Amino acid sequence: MRSPRSLPALVSLRAFEAAARRLSFSLAGEELYVTQSAISHHIQKLEAELGAALFERRTRAVALTPAGQAYYERVHAAFELLRQGTEDIRAPQRPRRRLRIGLLSSFATRWLAPRLPAFSAAHPDIELQLQPDIGLADVAGGEVDAAIRYGRGTWPGVRARQLMRERLSVVCAPSLIAGRKxxxxxxxxxxxxxxxxxxxxxxxxxAWARLTGVDLGGAQNVPLHDYNIVIEAALAGQGVAMGRHRMIAAQLASGALVEALPGLALDDPRIGWWLVTPRGAADPDVQTLHDWLVEAAVQTGAPV
Structure with a gap:
């Protein structure tokens, strides 16, 4: 019986197989994350151990010798067996389960998107398929598996659980209210x-008018399609907006937006962001999403 020591080192065999398959020392080095000189060193060591030249070194290329070609066919077949055996014994990956989530594009871009990598890392088996729309997705009818809605949680025919409260105050660009303005x-x-x-x-x-006792009858109202557009218009100094602090935390922190009347805020515990699902038993994956969203909201702190 031959001793296992009669076999060349595995690292040398890997270097030879990659270089012979790609007919390039540099490409073999990239594949194995080593330098070209390391590949050359391993092959020279292998040739010395075998007592045979495996490659013909040319100016800008290499080619297999007849001995090298014959050896490559055996070594490549052995590595293919190892690769296949490894794949066969590995536990099959669990298929990812998809959740269709209806939500406002402003919530998707301003709050959820930056946190999605954290959700994927924590729950790699759940794929969130976001479906942004200003309309209310039909949760009860199965259009989506769940929805994240903004409001007071009073939608009929569904189950609504508050994820986080929202704080509201009138905001604008600093230039709009500078100095005597x-x-x-x-x-x-x-x-x-x-x-x-x-x-x-x-x-x-x-709600703000009731809080402040202001009559909105003579106000100039500028309706815009989406809250993202509202914020962009406010940043451009085109008017005042109702600032949802969860959505504009970065702009408030940077000073790009300011509270028009500091300290005058609408803090209604019913106003916030809600996870809306069909009535009945909760889907386990939807429950996982709910728990993660609540935890993420807590980590960001209460609106200020």
Whole structure:
């Protein structure tokens, strides 16, 4: 019986197989994450051990010698057996389960998207398929598996669980209220256009008006398609917007947006972001998403 020592080192055999398969020392080095000189060293060592030249070195290329070609066919076949055996014994990967999530594009881009890698890392077997739309996805009818909605949680025919509260205050570009233009009362804000986003049940400005006792009857309302557009318009100084602090935390922190009347905020515990699902038993993957969203919201802190 031959001693195992009669076999060349595995690292030398790997270097030879890769170089012979690709007919390039440099490409073999890239494949094995070593330098070209390391590949050359391993092959020279193998040739010395075998007592036979395996490659013909040419100016800008290499070629297998007849001995090298014959040896490569055996070594390559052996490595293929090893690769196949390894794949066969590995536990099959669990198929990813897909969750279709309806949500506003503003929530998707401003809050959820930066956190998706963390969710994927924590739950690699769940794939979130986001379906942004300003319309309300039909959760009860099975259009989506769940939806993330903004409001007070009063949608009929579904189950709504609050993920996080939202804080509202009127915000704008600093230049809009600089110097003598600074408002002294809520009524002063009505000198500027009120930037609003599409909603099936608009409540933000009416709720703020009730809080402050302001009559919105003479206000100039500028309806915009999406809350992302509202924020861009506010940043450009085109009017005042109802700032959802969860969505504009970065702009408030940088000073790109400021509170028009600091300290005057609408803190209604019913207003926030909700996970909406069909009534009945909760899907385990949807429950996983719910728990993760709540934890992520807690980590970002309460709206300030």
């Amino acid at each position: 600074r408002p002294r009362s809520p009524q002063d804000l009505l000198r500027h256009p009120l930037l609003t986003s599409h909603s099936h049940n608009p409540f933000e400005w009416p």
